[in-house]
Each structure stands twice: as structure tokens, then as C-alpha cells.
Amino acid sequence: MSVTVRVPAKVNVQLAVGGARPDGFHDLANVFLAVGLYDEVTATPADELRITCTGPGADQVPLDRTNLAARAALALAARHGLDAAVHLHIAKDIPVAGGMAGGSADAAGTLVACDALWGLNTPQGELLDICAELGSDVPFSLVGGAALGTGRGEQLRPLDVGGTFHWVFAVADGGLSTPAVYREFDRITEGTEVPEPLASQELLDALAKGDATALATALSNDLQPAALSLFPSLADTLAAGRAAGALAGLVSGSGPTTAFLVRDAESAAEVAESLLASGTCRAARTATSPAQGATVVRGR
Ligand SMILES: C[C@](O)(CO)[C@H](O)COP(=O)(O)OP(=O)(O)OC[C@H]1O[C@@H](n2ccc(N)nc2=O)[C@H](O)[C@@H]1O
Ligand SMILES: Nc1ncnc2c1ncn2[C@@H]1O[C@H](COP(=O)(O)OP(=O)(O)OP(=O)(O)O)[C@@H](O)[C@H]1O
Numbered sequence: 001m002s003v004t005v006r007v008p009a010k011v012n013v014q015l016a017v018g019g020a021r022p023d024g025f026h027d028l029a030n031v032f033l034a035v036g037l038y039d040e041v042t043a044t045p046a047d048e049l050r051i052t053c054t055g056p057g058a059d060q061v062p063l064d065r066t067n068l069a070a071r072a073a074l075a076l077a078a079r080h081g082l083d084a085a086v087h088l089h090i091a092k093d094i095p096v097a098g099g100m101a102g103g104s105a106d107a108a109g110t111l112v113a114c115d116a117l118w119g120l121n122t123p124q125g126e127l128l129d130i131c132a133e134l135g136s137d138v139p140f141s142l143v144g145g146a147a148l149g150t151g152r153g154e155q156l157r158p159l160d161v162g163g164t165f166h167w168v169f170a171v172a173d174g175g176l177s178t179p180a181v182y183r184e185f186d187r188i189t190e191g192t193e194v195p196e197p198l199a200s201q202e203l204l205d206a207l208a209k210g211d212a213t214a215l216a217t218a219l220s221n222d223l224q225p226a227a228l229s230l231f232p233s234l235a236d237t238l239a240a241g242r243a244a245g246a247l248a249g250l251v252s253g254s255g256p257t258t259a260f261l262v263r264d265a266e267s268a269a270e271v272a273e274s275l276l277a278s279g280t281c282r283a284a285r286t287a288t289s290p291a292q293g294a295t296v297v298r299g300r
Contacts, residue, residue: 055092097175144293163210
């Protein structure tokens, strides 16, 4: 018997970053939006903890206990005094090391899959606590939809979304390390006064209304200069997407995936085709948001 859970990627429609905290993290006003690109995690009873992974970029995913999915299974098992004797298969579709929370999605998916497989019925609040221990993005991967993340991004307030938004994601050739991008942010902002991160009311209103034009004007990512500094060719990708007719483009989270907000599905297909033809990205994917958080799709 197995349980399969589907988990969405995310884009940060606003990522306001404060100064470095004494613990090395940064306080954020992080407006998460789940997008319909999914990883699937299947949990099956086994003699011992084992991970397999298929899909684009699977060769870059660790299969040992450093995999965030393995850490999630071990954390849930430990909380309930169980042995994490489970085979986790990750069917990857979220770009690896792309700034779209792929590893976080797999961790959240593993928690939901193992919770169902082991019949634990762990309360949502407890699952969210485990998520926060695993990583700043993991709680959002569990809940999906749209949310404002404060603290290091793990304290969530659900947000209203009044319509469907259409996106094109340009997948870069290569990845970026999240800690390296935050370090570059620190280097760039050194000696300046970094303001307290605050969510933009204009942006929250645009989300609530489902107004893509207004959202396009309000998109922002304080990590973008750092990602561009470490991966300068992303500027060409951003220019190509805008020239192709996107309403706006920005780096997704810590990058290097770039996200383009477009008017509708037809425009998404056109912008994706132009981006690929421009030769400034490895792949272009279309998706809509919001998307549901970690959800059991097969098994109990
Ligand atoms: C860039 C984002 O993806 C935007 O949602 C997140 O802020 C990163 O979330 P994540 O990958 O889950 O990050 P974590 O695994 O919690 O932390 C990885 C590293 O990123 C940096 N980090 C992360 C979150 C945060 N609020 N401040 C930080 O400085 C720290 O160097 C940390 O050691
Ligand atoms: N299940 C996993 N899937 C992908 N990468 C993983 C996983 N577990 C650990 N990793 C490691 O984490 C690194 C970052 O991968 P991930 O795909 O989570 O990045 P990301 O999407 O940029 O993260 P975020 O947007 O949360 O900052 C990878 O290079 C890989 O070595």
C-alpha cells in the first residue's frame, strides 16, 4: 500500500528582506503564491528509509539523509516514536535549485504522505511546527494558496486571491544556492540602512481582486539584485520575457528561475515560445495560480 501526495511550487510576488539577524536569517515580508507546477511524493512501507527520484534535474537531488524529504520523514517518525521505514519516491517537476521551493515541497509532501501511511492524524499545527524546523519555505508548501510569511518566512497568514493568475517560468541553465544569494544581498546592502520589511498594500489588494495588471505593477523581489549579480545573464532572460509581451517579470525567490506574469493562457503560450526561441533559458513552463497545498492524490 502506498500514499501519493502532490505539492505545488511557489513564486514570491513580493519578497521584502530586512537586515541580517543575529541567527544569520533575515526577517521577511514574503508574499507567497502557490503555482501549478508540482512534485509528487509517494510513500511506501519498506525495510528502511530509502529515497528515489525521477524527472528533470533528478541527478542533482541527493538520495541520502540530506534530502529534505528524508529529514521530514525522520522528524515525523521521531515525534511519534516510530522508525522511518519508508521508501519515498519523488517524481520531480519543480526545477531543482530554482528558487521555487522544490525541496521544501518534497518535505511538506513527505509529511502528509507519511502521516497518512502511518495513520497518525497529526494536527495541522504540529505538522506546521515540523515544517518550520525543516526550512523557512516548508510551511507554505504544506498550506499552498497564497500567504504572507513573516519572521524568516515561516509565520503564515493566509491571503485572499480573487482570480486566476497566468505565469511563464523561464528555467535557467544551472542553479543558485539560497544561502549564497542572501550573503550577496548582505554584501550589496553593507553599510546601508536596510528598512523593515513590510508587505505592500497595493500588492495585497491586487491579489485579492485577481487584477493581473495591478499585480504586475506591484511585483518586487529584494533578492533580485543579488541573484542578478551572481547570475548576470538573467537580465537577458528578463528583457526577453518583457519584450515578448509579459506584463512584468522578476526573479523567483532566490532564483535563477525567472517568473513572468501574463494576461491569459494564450499570452502565456506566446511568451513561453518567444522565451525559448530567445535562447536565454533552458526551458519555459506555463502555470496558473493559486494552487492547492500538499494534497493526497492516491492511497488513503
Ligand atoms: C528565498 C526564499 O525561497 C523565499 O521564499 C526563502 O527565503 C528561502 O527559504 P528556504 O530555502 O526554506 O531557506 P532555509 O532552508 O530556511 O534557509 C537556508 C538559508 O537561507 C538563508 N535565509 C533563509 C530564510 C531567511 N528568512 N533568511 C535567510 O537568511 C540563511 O542563510 C539560511 O541558512
Ligand atoms: N527533495 C529535494 N529536492 C531538490 N533538492 C533537494 C532536495 N533535498 C535536498 N536538496 C538540495 O537542496 C538544494 C536546493 O534545492 P531546491 O530545489 O529546494 O532549491 P530552491 O527551489 O531554490 O529552494 P527555495 O526556493 O526554497 O530557496 C539542491 O541543490 C539539493 O542539493
